[in-house]
Amino acid sequence: MTGFPWLSILIALPVAGAALIMAARAMAGPAGPGVDRGVKIMALLVSIATLCVSIGVLLQFDPANPSFQLVERAAWAFGLEYHVGVDGLALSLVLLTTAITPLCILASWTIDKQVASYMILFLVLETLMIGVFCALDVILFYLFFEGGLIPMFILIGVWGGKNRVYAAFKFFLYTLLGSLLMLVAIVWMILTAGASSIPELMAHPFTANAQTWLWLAFFASFAVKMPMFPVHTWLPDAHVEAPTAGSVVLASILLKMGGYGFLRFSLPMFPDASQLFAPLVFALSVIAIVYASLVAFRQTDIKKLIAYSSVAHMGFVTMGIFSGSEIGIQGAIFQMLSHGVISGALFLCVGVIYERMHTREIAFYGGLVNRMPVYAAVFILFTMGNVGLPGTSGFPGEITTMTAAFLVNPLVAAGAALGVILSAAYALTLARKVIYGTIENPQLATIADLDSREWVLFVPLVAATLLFGLAPWIIFDFTEASASAIAQAYEAATTAIAAGAHP
Amino acid sequence: MTSEDLLFSLSWVQPELLLAGFVLLGTLVGALFGARSTRLLNVVATAALFAAGVMALMHRPEAPQDIFAGAMSIDAFGAFAKAVIAFAAAATLLLGAEHFHRLQDQQFEFPLITVTAVLGMFVMVSANDLIALYVGVELQSLAAYVLAAWRRDDARSSEAGLKYFVLGALSSGLLLFGCSYVYGFSGSVQFDTIAAAAVEPGVGLMFGLVMVLAGLAFKMGAAPFHMWTPDVYEGAPTPVAALFAAAPKVAAVVLMARMLYEPFAGMEHEWRQVIAVLAGASMLVGAFAGLVQTNLKRLMAYSSIANMGFVLMALAAGSPEGAQAALIYIAVYLPATIGVFAVMMALRHQGQAIETIGDLAGIGQRHVGFAALLTILFFSLAGIPPLAGFWGKFEAFRASLGAGLVPLAVVGAIAAVVAAGYYLRVLATVWFSPSAPSDVRPSSGVSAVLAVVGAALCFPLLLVFMAGLEHAADAAVRASF
Numbered sequence: 001m002t003g004f005p006w007l008s009i010l011i012a013l014p015v016a017g018a019a020l021i022m023a024a025r026a027m028a029g030p031a032g033p034g035v036d037r038g039v040k041i042m043a044l045l046v047s048i049a050t051l052c053v054s055i056g057v058l059l060q061f062d063p064a065n066p067s068f069q070l071v072e073r074a075a076w077a078f079g080l081e082y083h084v085g086v087d088g089l090a091l092s093l094v095l096l097t098t099a100i101t102p103l104c105i106l107a108s109w110t111i112d113k114q115v116a117s118y119m120i121l122f123l124v125l126e127t128l129m130i131g132v133f134c135a136l137d138v139i140l141f142y143l144f145f146e147g148g149l150i151p152m153f154i155l156i157g158v159w160g161g162k163n164r165v166y167a168a169f170k171f172f173l174y175t176l177l178g179s180l181l182m183l184v185a186i187v188w189m190i191l192t193a194g195a196s197s198i199p200e201l202m203a204h205p206f207t208a209n210a211q212t213w214l215w216l217a218f219f220a221s222f223a224v225k226m227p228m229f230p231v232h233t234w235l236p237d238a239h240v241e242a243p244t245a246g247s248v249v250l251a252s253i254l255l256k257m258g259g260y261g262f263l264r265f266s267l268p269m270f271p272d273a274s275q276l277f278a279p280l281v282f283a284l285s286v287i288a289i290v291y292a293s294l295v296a297f298r299q300t301d302i303k304k305l306i307a308y309s310s311v312a313h314m315g316f317v318t319m320g321i322f323s324g325s326e327i328g329i330q331g332a333i334f335q336m337l338s339h340g341v342i343s344g345a346l347f348l349c350v351g352v353i354y355e356r357m358h359t360r361e362i363a364f365y366g367g368l369v370n371r372m373p374v375y376a377a378v379f380i381l382f383t384m385g386n387v388g389l390p391g392t393s394g395f396p397g398e399i400t401t402m403t404a405a406f407l408v409n410p411l412v413a414a415g416a417a418l419g420v421i422l423s424a425a426y427a428l429t430l431a432r433k434v435i436y437g438t439i440e441n442p443q444l445a446t447i448a449d450l451d452s453r454e455w456v457l458f459v460p461l462v463a464a465t466l467l468f469g470l471a472p473w474i475i476f477d478f479t480e481a482s483a484s485a486i487a488q489a490y491e492a493a494t495t496a497i498a499a500g501a502h503p
Numbered sequence: 504m505t506s507e508d509l510l511f512s513l514s515w516v517q518p519e520l521l522l523a524g525f526v527l528l529g530t531l532v533g534a535l536f537g538a539r540s541t542r543l544l545n546v547v548a549t550a551a552l553f554a555a556g557v558m559a560l561m562h563r564p565e566a567p568q569d570i571f572a573g574a575m576s577i578d579a580f581g582a583f584a585k586a587v588i589a590f591a592a593a594a595t596l597l598l599g600a601e602h603f604h605r606l607q608d609q610q611f612e613f614p615l616i617t618v619t620a621v622l623g624m625f626v627m628v629s630a631n632d633l634i635a636l637y638v639g640v641e642l643q644s645l646a647a648y649v650l651a652a653w654r655r656d657d658a659r660s661s662e663a664g665l666k667y668f669v670l671g672a673l674s675s676g677l678l679l680f681g682c683s684y685v686y687g688f689s690g691s692v693q694f695d696t697i698a699a700a701a702v703e704p705g706v707g708l709m710f711g712l713v714m715v716l717a718g719l720a721f722k723m724g725a726a727p728f729h730m731w732t733p734d735v736y737e738g739a740p741t742p743v744a745a746l747f748a749a750a751p752k753v754a755a756v757v758l759m760a761r762m763l764y765e766p767f768a769g770m771e772h773e774w775r776q777v778i779a780v781l782a783g784a785s786m787l788v789g790a791f792a793g794l795v796q797t798n799l800k801r802l803m804a805y806s807s808i809a810n811m812g813f814v815l816m817a818l819a820a821g822s823p824e825g826a827q828a829a830l831i832y833i834a835v836y837l838p839a840t841i842g843v844f845a846v847m848m849a850l851r852h853q854g855q856a857i858e859t860i861g862d863l864a865g866i867g868q869r870h871v872g873f874a875a876l877l878t879i880l881f882f883s884l885a886g887i888p889p890l891a892g893f894w895g896k897f898e899a900f901r902a903s904l905g906a907g908l909v910p911l912a913v914v915g916a917i918a919a920v921v922a923a924g925y926y927l928r929v930l931a932t933v934w935f936s937p938s939a940p941s942d943v944r945p946s947s948g949v950s951a952v953l954a955v956v957g958a959a960l961c962f963p964l965l966l967v968f969m970a971g972l973e974h975a976a977d978a979a980v981r982a983s984f
Contacts, residue, residue, distance in 0.1 A: 077970035165931055
């Protein structure tokens, strides 16, 4: 298939912009507020241009077609290929990435330390994230997947909070261990199947024994990325210490790579093993949902609370994916997108008050509604979304994944439902302590409401939360074809095992 | 040997003749003009090394050519290695020239002895019998002992030279001991004849093989024969340590590959266990022991041990893919390693090359260019994609998994994570440490240029030339084994 290289342009654009900024920065001479401002505006323009290209991709895309579209394929070295393409699942996550990145850059307007390096790293990160979702060659996928560690490591370590170095190391090494085991598995798969392209690997029937080991190796990587209980411990540290925009990228996009990996690799390539391990995943998901919610309840740091709530919400995603049914997979994708918007927005909310007061202690705040009515409204809306209130985008994902789980195992659904109640408990408690009441801390007496930049930040997020909550079919229709393709292939494979026809 | 044979043989060793001729003439020039000729000799030596590398590449045979009555064999595999060795040595010679010029320590012997070492490496990679092998190894080693002790007035440098010499002599003894067993039980020093005897090996031949491998493992710094590396790297002048980390490793790896794949191909089952153990031990020792280092040169020593482990993992495959992976690994390892040493010499602390990790504190704020270079170089050494080092690891994993060595590959994956810990520690110092008032100053010059070249090779040049590198390594292996 030849044609206009939409995806290559989409992937290359942010990094080309980063190179441009590097060149411009080198020519601009010594640092100053004017130079920094110019760099920020350039970065914002690049990310908006990327968003425009991704919308162009969307217009070229036919959601009714379940196969990969806009495919580009060229031979590369080592018997590998440059092979990119998107389906409904991948494109929805690409759009999430391109939409969130401009907001992140806008949220980073207050950065005043090494601005050019920050923006360059951010744009490089955007290229790598888009690449992960577009790659159709398994090594190309690994390249983008793993390459993202480098900019994220430096972003957390340089611009992060007090304990940033520890958090950066933990983030990097945790993820790397999982990924290298996956690399060994990937190389083994390439050697066995004789192909490195993802569609061909999907078609290759691995033996049941091989699937078990491969599934475990991929699980090691994606479970850390996701993150699932019990390998979630890097996330609260990384979230708390990362700069606001770093937390947003982590929560909104990087965590989605785990879910994407399960849907792209584990389920279609290792169906036997997925069925074998599904009870394990269900158990871990329910533990994550309940345990993380309980832990969130006891947090004193706002960011840490939201980080644990992310762990809980990702439990719904894994539960939906490994139910193996179309409705579960649809729900999981929806939940990923919705979580991308809502938890990203919540981290931005924390960023707003952190920039004003330089603390994230829950006890420090209280009564913000008196001084910041608009902020309070926004915060409450996203809290409700986090709880999964019908009408917000948090609801459809939770209800569909729970339905799917109920059809497989009612006990699992019951555990997850308990988690929903707990999430209401911690989220509403947080809102009560931070937003309501009277202002008791004298330092809060002069705190200002949202300024115009912050308005620009929140308007699209509020709109998305309400739109996807009230009209969830926009996403469901878009991802239906690819979700049902994954589910049908999985069902066919597992029925074959049940009938004893599979080797 | 007739004169015709001799002429034929000489036609294939032009790079070696060029280097030998330079050393002899250079000695004469040095003797006549003394230290004044150092600058000239440095320039000519670099040019000669470049020329030798290019000649080896251009004038490579289609099929292996046995010369000097079978003592040496010229083939594409050796030509690839010679080019890599020559270019790496030229780069480190440039570093050394700048280094000693800054220290006002001009001795014309430095380029001569460096070139002598390279000559020894050239003989090593083309060796086709045990005598040539030993002569090559010794020529290289003797030159290296002298280079390690170059700063005679510096106790650490003298200690490094002495330590290297004593332990090196021991390993040469092991090597020679092994060679004598191999000769005794196969009846020949010729690789071809040994290969015929190795099809049905006895205990004596096996014993000889293990001794030979131990000697070679020492030369390449693989665990458990690695203990000299950190001390020698630390004590030797920095450009000499850069040389040790680069060119001799290539020669030792290629020689190891040749020994395993040619004379002892029939004993693959026996040597695979030895190589796998060496590989696993090197990866783990290099990874864990590196974690506690504070001196950059010692850290680089452990890094080289770990990296040699990955090369051995590739060789343990026993397949042409293994040899190809080893060549690719070493070709992507060199720019990163030489680049790190170049940065150490470009950043100067009281006129000296920096030595400790602490010297790098806050470089990310004051000299962001050097911080970016270090980031690329160290992430490449750690094997993080898409940097060059990743492709070496990928190829090594592919070779060993292709041979069914799954547990070894898993050990490699774990070791790579642990080793990433200390590369990250350096980078954390570079980027995250507060900018302390310090007198570390960057200098422009050869070392800075080489650092940029090394980093550029790691990213993005390799991604562009990767197909070419793969093709070259593939052709080299295909034409030779």
